[in-house]
Structures are given as structure tokens and as C-alpha cells.
Amino acid sequence: xxxxxxxxxxxxxxxxxxxxxxxxxxxxxxxxxxxxxxxxxxxxxxxxxxxxxxxxxxxxxxxxxxxxxxxxxxxxxxxxxxxxxxxxxxxxxxxxxxxxxxxxxxxxxxx
Numbered sequence: 001x002x003x004x005x006x007x008x009x010x011x012x013x014x015x016x017x018x019x020x021x022x023x024x025x026x027x028x029x030x031x032x033x034x035x036x037x038x039x040x041x042x043x044x045x046x047x048x049x050x051x052x053x054x055x056x057x058x059x060x061x062x063x064x065x066x067x068x069x070x071x072x073x074x075x076x077x078x079x080x081x082x083x084x085x086x087x088x089x090x091x092x093x094x095x096x097x098x099x100x101x102x103x104x105x106x107x108x109x110x111x
Contacts (some may be wrong), residue, residue: 007051010039011063014055018062021092040070040111049074056082061093069100072109079104 013035020028040048048070055067056078068082083104086097103109 006039006043006047007055010036010051010055010066011058011060013039014063014066015060017066018060018093021062021096036066040066045074053078061086061089061091061097065093065097065100068097069109070111072100072104073111076104 013032017029017032017036020026020032043051052067052071053075055063056071058064058067064082065086068079068086071082072079080101083097083101087094087101089097100109
């Protein structure tokens with residue numbers, strides 16, 4: 001069995017985050033959030049710019065949310081388009097996307 005790639009690891013943890021958010025499991029969501037933040041901050045910029053734009057097209061809304069959030073400073077147009085699309089989904093993830101979109105537009109989305 002092979003070791004998961006960074007991209008696969010991000011997808012897996014971001015999906016766990018989405019499941020926890022949608023299931024109202026705050027502690028699990030917080031744990032996944034912390035894992036994702038560590039993983040994404042540890043990535044070098046070249047890898048981040050190679051992996052994250054593709055993830056903005058992922059079928060999972062939570063994967064797209066995380067990718068767009070971490071692209072905000074480096075690809076603001078793609079980040080904003082992705083966040084706008086997510087706000088249309090009408091789920092708990094869409095509410096998070098709406099908050100992140102507002103923070104992005106006000107220059108307050110720190111990654």
C-alpha cells in the first residue's frame with residue numbers, strides 16, 4: 001500500500017472536517033481544522049500553488065472551501081469564484097464559505 005500524497009491527505013482531512021461540521025461534531029471539526037492548517041502551512045509555496053487550484057474543482061464542498069481559503073492571498077480571483085459558488089449550496093459549509101468570502105473581500109482572510 002502506498003503512502004497518500006499531500007493532495008490525498010488534504011482531501012481526506014477536509015472531508016472529515018465537512019462531515020463533522022454537517023454532523024454538528026464541533027470537537028472533530030476543530031481537530032480536522034487544526035490538522036488542515038498544519039498541513040497547508042507546512043506545504044512549500046510551489047506545492048501549494050500546484051495542488052490547491054485543482055482542489056477548487058473537487059466535488060466535496062469542504063475540500064473546495066479549504067482550497068479557496070488558502071488560495072485567497074495568491075489567487076484571489078479563483079478563491080472568490082470558488083467561495084461564491086459554495087455560498088449557493090445552502091449547507092453549513094456554505095455558511096462558512098460566506099464568512100470566508102466576506103473576510104476575503106475585506107482583506108481579513110489570513111492563511
